[in-house]
Amino acid sequence: MAYFNLAAAFFVLVSMALMLGRLLLGPTLYDRILAVNSFGTKTVLFLCVFCFVIDRPDGVDIALLYALMNFIATIAVLKFFRYRALDVSLAKSHITQSDEER
């Protein structure tokens, strides 16, 4: 079973490497953000599978942390490239106000 998990971890790594291709090629910004988000999800999967391979349960904690951090990072990067600042409130009034400014 350990060898099967090792093979599964290897294929998740292959998938991560292919996703790096889209990250480098991606013609638009959103392609790159999508690739980073998907890469993060695959990192979580790799950590979960790999801590079964080396038989240490610590990796799952890191995977849990990384899953939440990845989501927040995606939202933060999207917000930064929308407003060019991170201290803008995401309330409805601010969105309509900045739409009027455009």
Place this chain on the structure above:
Amino acid sequence: MLIQLVSSVSESATAGTPVSMADILHVLFSAFSILSILAGLFFVLGGTLGVLRLPDFFTRLHAAGMTDTLGAELIILGLVIQAGFSQMSLKLLFVAFFLLITSPTATHAVAAAAYQAGLQPLLGRYRAPEPGEETKQ
């Protein structure tokens, strides 16, 4: 751990062949775990190929968003079956739960941001580019 529990139950119940019962369950759980992880790997690799190959941002988003969620859930389900009834499987279920919530939300946020920024989807019938031709997008 679950296997030990079931084998002890069957030992007290029949006192006949508890070891073979545990063996059968072990093989069954392993087979189900392997099938689940293989299906998850199929979805993850397929989604990655889709992100690499599809022509448009929104189609790439479709490939990444659907398959990553399902593939991650299937792989973690297989690992939970391997871990049995333990603290580790509880943590893995937490990971699966948060991925199930955050992954579609992030996909939706990326799609909404791209659409609001004015990125137009490719419409109409898709024509594959000729070998020497420059691809749009």
